[in-house]
Amino acid sequence: KxxxxxxxxxxxxxxxxxxxxxxxxxxxxxxxxxxxxxxxxxxxxxxxxxxxxxxxxxxxxxxxxxxxxxxxxxxxxxxxxxxxxxxxxxxxxAAQLISYTGNYSAFLEQREARYDQQVQAYRNQNKEIEHIQEFIDRFRQVGSKAAQVQSRIKTLEKMTRIEKPRTPRKPFKFNFPQPPRSNQKVIELDKVGQAYGDKLIYKDLDLTIERNDRIVLVGPNGAGKSTLLKILAGVIPINAGKREPGYATKIGYYSQHRSEALNENNTVLEEVLAACSTLREEEARSILGSFLFRRTDVEKRCGVLSGGEKSRLNLVKFLVDPPNLLLMDEPTTHLDILSIDSLVQALKGYEGTLVFISHDVHFIRTLAETTLHVTRNDKNPEKGALVTRYTGGYDYFIEKSGLNDDRSAVTA
CATH class of the missing domain: 3.40.50.300 (P-loop containing nucleotide triphosphate hydrolases)
Known part of the structure; x- marks a missing residue:
């Protein structure tokens, strides 16, 4: 239990x-x-x-x-x-397993040091080869040096060549275009009510989001986080109250369960280039590569993509043509660690307003400046979910909410 x-x-x-x-x-x-x-x-x-x-x-x-x-x-x-x-x-x-002692952060440091050592060994050997070859070429026709030349030729023949080290894959850095500036008040919810059938989710919910807010929604699954994001996005109707986007607010909603309309006849590359007219093909290929689209993948038609591939493609489209209010529901789900790091780098430079749901602590800690804790109101379910605002990021929320205590984390 x-x-x-x-x-x-x-x-x-x-x-x-x-x-x-x-x-x-x-x-x-x-x-x-x-x-x-x-x-x-x-x-x-x-x-x-x-x-x-x-x-x-x-x-x-x-x-x-x-x-x-x-x-x-x-x-x-x-x-x-x-x-x-x-x-x-x-x-x-190399078709091999390489073991590193320590946690993931230590692995990154050790792998970089290992790569530097391999590069140095590769360069040193090349210098040695050049030096030996220079001696061979210079004295090949000199009879008195014949024995030394043959010795050096044999040295080269026996030498185990060091292959050029492959650069470790790193997060992709790209200066994404900035969104149009919104008003100070980006969106406001006034006495909003929402229910699914007989199940009440929200009642009299008030929430104001302002320009440049960076908000994470946290709480148990089923408490209403995704519903709140959908209400903000306007993708579901509300049962009561008002939802008022600010003037010039341009909303983008990303969800792992919802794919924006893709032109099924376009290739992946064509779809991204169509999203941003100033994007060069080389840049588009690099961005797609950082989000796990390999060289052959970018030529796939959108109509044959898997659900995960469609989600990643929509994510790339948001980044190359960003709205000024970006709503993201678990954006890291279909990504590997380096792709997540690429996304983090992009969002750190994003100058719009960001509201997201995530269970990735590194992602939250890096990006969130405000935390909304959404919890089920088990004592008074007729009043809907509770939304508590913490004016601080992940560590501030953990400290102030008491969730750094084991028992609290179990019973929250």
Missing amino acids: KILSGLGFKQEDFNKPAREYSGGWVMRAHLARLLVMEPDLLMLDEPTNHLDLLSLLWLQRYLLNYSGAILMISHDRDFMDSIIETVVEIDPD
Whole structure:
């Protein structure tokens, strides 16, 4: 029961049949079952994917005290930095595994140092080869030097050549175009009510978002975070109250579950170039590459893309032609770590207003300046979800909300 509670299940959920849960909650139940078994080797493939922030924090604390060995794949930098002691990199070019001692941040430093050493060794060998070849070319026709020339020729023949090191993939840096300036008041919700059938989500919700705000929505899954983002985006109607975008507010809404209309006949490259008339093809290819579209992928027709590929393509389109109010629901879901870093770099330079949902602590910590904590109002469900504003980022929110306490994180 403690494990189920930590992963976000309520007491009344414990005896529900699995068929009544969504796929994400079923995955949590599978994870809980695995943790209860306490295997000697716990193997986890992206364990944070279906967790909200609070459940992720609980799992992070749980695994820190786990007595067995853990082998996992993850794209959550902060999660890995907190737990892991060894990183194994898969090098597809050399078809080998390279082990590094330490957490993910230590791995980045060690990999860079290793690359620098390889580059230096490669350069030193090339200098040695040039020096030997110069001697051979200079004295090849000199009889008195014949033995030395032959010796150096054999040295070159026996020498194991060092291949030029491949530069480690790094986040892509690009000066994205800036959005048009909005009014100070970007959007306002006044006494907004929202329900799905008989289930009340919000009642009398007031919220004002101003220019250059950087807001993260956090809270348990099902509390109403995504619904609030949809209300702000105007993609669902409200049952009561008013939603008032400011003058000159241009809204962009990104969700992993919703793909904007793509021209199915366009290639991926054509779709991005059409989104921004000033973008050069070389830049478009580089940006797409940083978001996991390989050289052959950019020539694919949009109509044959998978759901994840469509989500990533829409994300790129937002970045090359940004709105001045960007609403993002779990934008890191279909990305690897370096793609997330590329997105972070882009959003750090973004001069518009940003409201997002994420369970990636590194992403939140880097970008959020205000935190809205959305929670279910279990004591007074007739009043709708509670939205508490913290004028600070992730660490401020954790400190002020008391969620740095294990028990609080379990019962939140």
